[in-house]
Amino acid sequence: MMEWIKTTIVPHFNFWIYVVIMMLGLWAAIGKNNLIKKLIGLSIFQTAILLLYVSMGVKEGASIPIVDETMGEAAVDFMAQGGGAAGATAFPINPDLFANPLPHVLMLTAIVVGVATLGVALALCQVIFRDFGTLEEPEILNQIQTIQDDV
Amino acid sequence: MQKLFATIAVIITGAILLNAVEDFPRFGDPHSPPNSGVSGGSVSSSVHYLQNTYLDTRVPNVVTAVLADYRGYDTLFETAVILTAGIAVFAILRVVRRKDEEESTGSEEKACSGEFSTSDSDGEGRHRVVVGTACRVVVPLAQLFGFYIIAHGHPSPGGGFQGGVVLGTSFILLALAGGLGSALGRLREDMYLRLACLGVFIYAGIGLLSLFFRRNFLDYGALSGLLQTGGEEMARSHGIFGVELGVAMTVTSVMFALFANLSTRGELKGGL
Amino acid sequence: MSEHLPVIVVLAPLFGAVIVGFFGTRDRHLCFPIALTALALSFVCSIGVVHHVATVGAWDYFVGGWESPHGVGIQLRADGVNSLLLLAIAVVALLALVYSIRQDGEKDAEKSPFFYVLFLLLCVGLFGITITGDAFNVYVLIEITALTSYGLVAIGSSRRSRVAAFQYLVIGTVGASFYLIGVGYLYLAVGSLNMADIRTILAANPEIANSRIIGTALVFILLGVWTKMGLFPLHGWLPNAYSYCPSGSANLMAPLVTKVSVYVMIRILFGVFGLGVITENPGWSDLVVLIAVGSIVAGSVMALTQREIKKMLCCLIVAEVGYMVGGTWLGDAGRWGLTGSMYHILADAMMTSCLFLAAGVFAKQFGATRLEHLSGLFRRSPWAAGAFTLGGLAMIGVPPMCGFFSKFYLIRGAIDSGHWLYIVALLGSSLVNAILFFRIFEIAYFGEVPESSESSEGGCPTRGRHAAWRTAPLLVAAALTLLLGIFNRPVIDLIRGTVVENIDIVSMQE
């Protein structure tokens, strides 16, 4: 048992937690009755995906993905002095020293998409509350069943 | 019933996801496929970014460069998503008043826009001296900080999004402290809607400029002649900055728009 | 400029949207011309793309000029299939736009510019999804499409439209997130986001291609796009969302959003995973075809029970999605199923557009939203009726409408691969469609004209002013439904060029 935990969970701890959080969020998004609760669940669900992506880009012992300016300048100088395109190879930046930037970029987008969705969803909640006077899904569905369509 | 269904769905999806986790590379492995690529394909793009960003764009913050240049096409649409959210919230929630009514409140707001108003525009007259004073100190600082973040996105964390949100927050702070009217006095509704559109326009317009130099869309390098930067790298750097400005504009206005609409149920009167 | 056509197709509506947003609030009369110009530009450009693809071949465009190394920048790729889809999107969007001229402005005049902004942004999303060659870019564009759709559904006048929009939002977000998870797993396994690049890597590394991570990625991407397209067990949101939204939006969303999701599935399958996924796992492909059959059956049965025209059409969309998913997963050696699905994407876009436009005309001009209301209606509005009839016949699959030819190739694929159940479902749903539509034709052509409606017709204020603007796009859509069927050969040739020749080309890079 301990062995299994050691080989399976520990090296992938982040990934296990991401699944747990995601399932919490998904469960709330589908199963909760209150619309705001659904949205909280949805947001948690989305952040779990961010956790997946960012966890992918983590490197042990690496720094934040802002490259050392001096190293870059050295390469630029080298190129300016006729080194040509070999600058990158002459003054290589060791990629292992910096976290992977691509997942970060992607997740910036995802965060923004998340807040946009949340804004629209909250606006919908308010309109629904204005129309039905409640935010509980079963009650809303009940009212829809009983009312005549007011097209 | 619904909960049962949700539980079953969650258990199944969770099981599928966890099943694959075992095959994942170790957490923090610097040589996992995303971090260093696999054989057979092209050079791993993330390695390429780390090694070449500074040479290509003179931007030390790789995330900013990738966001606005290498994957600028994504970010353009990300900005469009923000714009969409602003427009959609307006379309869904906004209760449109009559023209004359709007104008009268507009002029009223203009009148009080010169100085910091401590009372709500709908005349509840709540005194918020402490909050008001604090805001008077904090809001300019927040705005300054927002501009700093936008401008300093090249060498340090930050950029158009973060700065835009901070700027938007400063207006929200204003609305919280002095009532929505005082915030709207500084950023009127038609203004922020136009500003949001303008932000996307600036972004896409900068991208479009390179088409006139017979280069591909969003290739800021083409602007070197126009900007007199000497090399394409600096042109890219400037291009990234211009684009970030556009992003910031959209994000600022939409964040404020979202709050303004949501906090008043779309009536843009009163406040929380 | 002609070398930038692929990107201009996407940009034209984006610029249109921001310009409408900027100037439209000041002068509402500018909105429609600007939107029309933008979409017309897209239309012209997509014709250019189709022409280029037909004469030269697939077209790669690297945004930002980041061509090498592969996968650093974002790649757009137009081939024989998606260029045609671009054209179809442009056409359907133009028709829907002309139909919706100022109709939403009459009630909420201040909001009408924003209707156009959302409309154009939705087009941006659809164009973008279709042409992009980057797996993550698809996600961003899916979200644009989704957010605009939520907005467009929610501006309906009915209370139900808001609830429908909320349900759509929750399910749609979960679907898009599933897609994002799938892309994440892909990236985790191969370290690239460019579709062509991933394809190369998977082909070169069979041990990666057969790993559990890739399998899970496929499952989640499929779940995501299936949710988005409303395949059978995940279809719950679709009928409500599309039938309660205002007809101006329904005309754009119903024909296109699901089709584009189907295209994403096809693109991911043959552009990223390779069709080996289908042909080498007959068990899985049987399962998916079974799901598709379920979708066809469920859609047809639901449609039979509906008395509301729009809802009935929405149920049919579920069935049509089943056709396309099933056709894609048939896995026959000659790829006829795939050909049929791709052709059906175009055909279905046209005929759904035609039917929804017609339903919109009936609802707007005669207040007819239910089958009973149609009684005798076709005599009063013969042009709209004729167009609706053509659309219905295409849906049934009567030659020479386009619906027939897609079924023809789909069945060919199914016979080749021995999926007899699928054939039975296909033919059965054709018969159900025949019953549905001829029921309508009978009521509408031969039913008595109700007495009371005469007066309401006279009292209907919108009739005279915008009737022509509503009917004209409908007639065009009907004509295109017919023409796409009659001239199916060039279309099929172009599709087959891509499907048969390019599909096995593992690497698209130099």
Place this chain on the structure above:
Amino acid sequence: MILPLDIILLIFLVIAAVVALKLRDLLGAAMVFSTYGFLICLIWAEMGAVDVAFTEATVGAGISGALMIATIFKTARKSSD
């Protein structure tokens, strides 16, 4: 990346998520949700994703919570589950 910090934060994160979903008082839930956003922002920072952390701090811990609280003020505060 600091593994012990990582583990602690993640456990807190799960707790915050559960609490946010369990609270019947929506205002409380929204606040816990903001806390959740803040925690996850810390996790990003700890993992070296500073830009994401920055965005999450402004968006997740800031704007999202504010929007949610605004909505709760304008609608109902109690939830049935």
Place this chain on the structure above:
Amino acid sequence: MENSIQSYLPLWACLSSLAAVPLILLFRRETFLREAVTILAGIAKLCFVLAMLPIILQGSMIELTLFGGGSDGLVPIAFRVDGLGMVFALVASILWIPTSIYSIGYMRGLKEHSQTRFYVFFAVSLFATLGVAFAGNLLTLYVFYEVLSLSTWPLVTHHQDAEARRGGRSYLVHLLGTSIAFVIPAMIYVWVKSGTLDFGVQAILANTDLSYVQGLALLLAFAFGFSKGALMPLHSWLPGAMVAPTPVSALLHAVAVVKVGVFCIIRTVLNVFGMDLLGGLGIHLVLCWIAAITLVAASLIALTQDNLKRMLAFSTIGQLSYIILGIALLTEHAALGSILHIAMHAFGKITLFFCAGAIFVATGKKQISELNGLGRRMPITFAAFAIGAASVTGLPPMGGFLSKLYLVWGAAEAHQIALLCAFLISSVLNGAYFFPVVYRAFFLPEPEMDAIHADGACCVHGWREAPLLCVLPLAFTAISSILLFFFPSTFYDLASIVLHGGVANP
């Protein structure tokens, strides 16, 4: 035989009636112009068909491929005129002209509503009929077949009352249902099996290894799928469709629609399976027996009918099975007779329908039992009826005799005595249900005239024929039936071309 000519003639022949549609719509207020357009289109169509006739008689073929030239064995829309198609096209386009004239008289005489719609769909259905006749591959055939089903639906439901709708519903369910459920899969299966759908010199399936079961399933799918041929369990739409106005019944249910059904079945037998394959597998006998049962049963049912048009409908079902049985026998003379019977029966049966319509226009009577003594009032009509009846029964000197002769000969050739008996029994039954009508009309006394007097306007003693425009066409077709006995050479030659690939010298 192998020489084929590229020409647009078949396309023009098809389109000439379709081109009339906008003109008809344009002149919907000017009834005279509208009808003139219909007739002119008919003449134009006939001219195009006649222009092709000499080419076909020389043993050449006319081919035209639209949207072709693609790669990898896709199926184009193609036209191909051969002897069989020519026989059918000739019959259809000749008979369209008298039918048009007749329908003018009929529709005006009864002051029918929606006449424009009637003429429009009439023209469209003729377009589709010629399309079927000239189809160059199975797909084209199917396309036009479906167009025909749909374009005749508004004609069948022309009266728009409950009965018409019921008839129309059963019409569609049968025709669309069977074609979608049976023909599409069968057609695509053929495509999968052989890789082509083109009708060529060789039958499509000639070189494939069909098993007995596969072949039988395919043959039955085609035979029942083309249910316009009204083989027995799927025949009930035809009597139901008799609610249509009589010109529709006449042209469409004596010539166009039902003949398209049998034409398609003949095409299937000759060009899809090929006689050799069918004979080799022995599955043709199944089809033979189905047809034989149909023809005897339909004749028996016809005996019991009182409604004149229903009787004619059942008679049609029986005669169609003659044609199917003839081709399914797979002997030379039977096939010859079968192809000839398409023409002969068309002329005979259309005369009978014209007569039924003329009687209805003149007297409003639909039942056979009401016809007593009418022959003396309407001598031309009933003389024509007698001629038509004789032709359909197969008595000399009418055209029908020739075709039936060949059919019986063919059955004898095939040593199928039982089937030969079926032919003979059915022919006797034909006589048994037709001649009582003639007998009643000419020899039984008229009933009391009071009821007719009460009608007022039209009650003039003595001659009381239908309008001239009704009588002329039926006289024409009746005389043609006789002439065909003496001058059958054109049809005979065409039929021989089908079977031998050249003009046979009898």
